[in-house]
Amino acid sequence: MPSKQRNVTSIALNLLDERGTYWLVDCGEGTQQQILNSPVKLGRTEKLFITHLHGDHLYGLPGLLTSRSYLGGDTPLTLYGPRGLKQFVETALEVSGAHLSYTLHLVELDEEGIIFEDESFLVETARLEHRIECFGFRIVEKDQPGKLLNEKLKELAVPPGPIYGQLKLGHTVQLEDGRTIHGKDFLGAPVPGRVVVILGDTRYCEGAKKLARGADVLVHEATFAMDKQELAYAFDHATSTDAARTAQEAGANVLIMTHLSSRYQGDSVNELLHQAQQIHGNSHLARDFWSFDIPRKV
Incomplete structure (x- = not known):
């Protein structure tokens, strides 16, 4: 509520x-x-x-x-x-x-699996364990091309201009002097894409861990504190320790907990955060209008 x-x-x-x-x-x-x-x-x-x-x-x-x-x-x-x-x-x-x-x-x-894909993003879904059919979503940013190696091009006397843009895209270009150069030969290492996993309501389950594997950020419900474990299980919800276990076992970097029971007001929400951080140190509690920046990997 x-x-x-x-x-x-x-x-x-x-x-x-x-x-x-x-x-x-x-x-x-x-x-x-x-x-x-x-x-x-x-x-x-x-x-x-x-x-x-x-x-x-x-x-x-x-x-x-x-x-x-x-x-x-x-x-x-x-x-x-x-x-x-x-x-x-x-x-x-x-x-x-x-x-x-x-x-x-x-x-x-x-069905579970990929539900959207284009040249820059992919979205995969899997079923979770809740009272009704419920899904989680794994949003994957595809790897970005590496930096264009301008100095290497200058050494070969490749003139700056639109050609550089084509090479940055990995295209093959023929120069005015007849030389053919391949963009892939002038790009640095690809920049890995980021992965965000946002789950619906769920108790601790394999579907959640499957989606969260290696994620940069996992958004996981934490309806109850650990002393309400039996209640959480009975209603197909998770405790803060369940969320932290999922993040830790899946190798997710950051855990953001949401969907807190309205019984936790004021400073009492800190109990949920403390419990999660005992298992997964990089854990946070989301607040209304709060945002979390996910930097690119370098």
Whole structure:
């Protein structure tokens, strides 16, 4: 449930530098209101992933979709989620007489695996263990080309200009003097892409560890403290120690915990953080409007 300090779940992935867009994961009640107090622009939202169909991850969706129209959003939006999502969205829009000014693509998830891939990103999903069908998402930035070795080109008297741009892309170029040079021969080591894993509600499970393997950042629910382990298991939720175990065993660099029970108010949330840090030192508790920068690997 929401509290005075924390709203229900919605997470934004800022991809303005990479593709000029935002991706959202989940859309709990009040998400569009929260967005008004954040840098996120609905019109620049490209994808929205729904982990599962419980209300605290879903009830903000009809309002967000229609507000995107009112705010001038006219680019396509793709919505991913479990079976039943299409019925929920279409019913809400039809009954309320809503009209969208943009194309909405609905993708219902039937299988685990890759659900999106282009030249720069890949998204993989796997099932988690919760009371209803629930997914986690592994968002992979593909490796970037290495730096162009300008000095090496100068040694070969290759004139600066558009040619350098072609070589940076790895293309083969023929010079005016007849020489042919290959871009791959003039690039430094590739820059590894970053990996962000955002899970829906889940108890400790293999699906979560599978998605989180080697991730730069793992976003994991931590509904309860460790003294509520039996309660967490009974309701298919995780404790802060469960989240930390998953991060540690999967080799994830950073753990960010979300989805805290409303019983933890004020300083009591620090108990969850302390428990996680005993297992995985690089652990954090997300707060509303908090952001975490993921630097490129060098």
